[in-house]
Amino acid sequence: MPSRLRKTRKLQGHVSHGLGRIGKHRKHPGGRGNAGGMHHHRINFDKYHPGYFGKVGMRHLPLKEEPELLPDCQPG
Structure with a gap:
């Protein structure tokens, strides 16, 4: 895909890149x-x-x- 079509090109100049200032983009926020x-x-x-x-x-x-029932002690 050419870089001109990538989402990062559209988001240049937008501070948070669509991920929010307050919640932020953290690793696994929901588990x-x-x-x-x-x-x-x-x-x-x-x-x-x-x-x-x-x-x-x-x-x-x-x-x-x-x-199979085995005897408790062996004879001998």
Whole structure:
């Protein structure tokens, strides 16, 4: 892409480059990844990902065979 079409060319002369003077452009202001889904990002999760939290259906645990009964002490 030619540099004349890049966003930085449009923002030359604009002090904050569209990132705000007060809040500033900091590294991870909302947390990393899916952090805050139950807290400060709840509106987004409820709106765009309904049913993301909670349980549904039955759990099917693996059937374990009965262990062979071993004597407590070995004869001899």
